[in-house]
Amino acid sequence: MWVFNWYWARNDIEMGTEMVNEVKSIELGKLVGHPGNANVMSGGVFRKLVRNIERMGMYEPIVVRRHPRRKGCYEIINGHHRVKALERLGYTKVDCVVWDVDDGQADILLATLNRLCGRDVLDKKLALLRRLKGRMVTGELGKLIPPTASQIERLTALKLPSVSCEAGAKGFASAMVFFVNDEQKGIIEKALGLAVEGDTTGTRASRRAAALAEIAELYVGRRKGCDRLREVGGN
Numbered sequence: 001m002w003v004f005n006w007y008w009a010r011n012d013i014e015m016g017t018e019m020v021n022e023v024k025s026i027e028l029g030k031l032v033g034h035p036g037n038a039n040v041m042s043g044g045v046f047r048k049l050v051r052n053i054e055r056m057g058m059y060e061p062i063v064v065r066r067h068p069r070r071k072g073c074y075e076i077i078n079g080h081h082r083v084k085a086l087e088r089l090g091y092t093k094v095d096c097v098v099w100d101v102d103d104g105q106a107d108i109l110l111a112t113l114n115r116l117c118g119r120d121v122l123d124k125k126l127a128l129l130r131r132l133k134g135r136m137v138t139g140e141l142g143k144l145i146p147p148t149a150s151q152i153e154r155l156t157a158l159k160l161p162s163v164s165c166e167a168g169a170k171g172f173a174s175a176m177v178f179f180v181n182d183e184q185k186g187i188i189e190k191a192l193g194l195a196v197e198g199d200t201t202g203t204r205a206s207r208r209a210a211a212l213a214e215i216a217e218l219y220v221g222r223r224k225g226c227d228r229l230r231e232v233g234g235n
Contacts, residue, residue: 021099023061025096028077030072030074032073034077050088077110087098133152191215192212
């Protein structure tokens with residue numbers, strides 16, 4: 001049994017070409033992972049994926065194309081982890097959507113289907129978690145969805161202001177990801193440590209976020225001051 005998402009039924013993907021969609025049941029042994037797939041799932045999240053499929057018996061069809069070099073096989077474009085989960089659960093065949101795409105189109109799909117995502121509206125996410133918590137023991141719920149049991153407890157205990165935290169609204173928590181080397185990491189950690197020294201308000205994460213914003217604000221102010229001095233000197 002599986003869920004047929006409307007997305008898979010489309011005849012095009014706005015790439016300037018019409019695709020022929022075919023839904024069929026394919027033997028697991030004929031599915032080959034695309035070597036260019038860059039999406040990696042942590043062990044914990046993968047175990048939750050396995051539990052969800054096992055519990056509900058439903059999954060989104062795997063997106064594949066006919067393998068360009070191996071006759072009779074299919075190359076996975078989207079659903080690498082689902083295939084592994086289904087294999088672990090003893091499935092011998094899986095439902096797939098076969099798309100007629102070339103190498104270039106497959107690369108575009110790898111870069112989009114696996115990575116395109118939005119972000120949660122906080123108040124709606126908390127309401128959803130509370131509904132789920134009302135139907136299921138937190139420990140069991142933590143085995144099925146991304147947040148852990150302790151995170152679910154903390155999130156559902158949050159008291160939000162009356163104003164909805166829509167995406168982009170002030171107070172909406174946003175993730176920032178950047179990479180630093182060991183030396184840069186040491187400097188940043190030292191600066192954050194000095195900035196939060198003696199501060200006991202809020203959580204450690206909120207204190208470090210506020211400290212980082214303060215450091216950035218000081219830098220912006222210094223740059224503005226330097227720019228003004230250069231303007232004065234130029235006059």
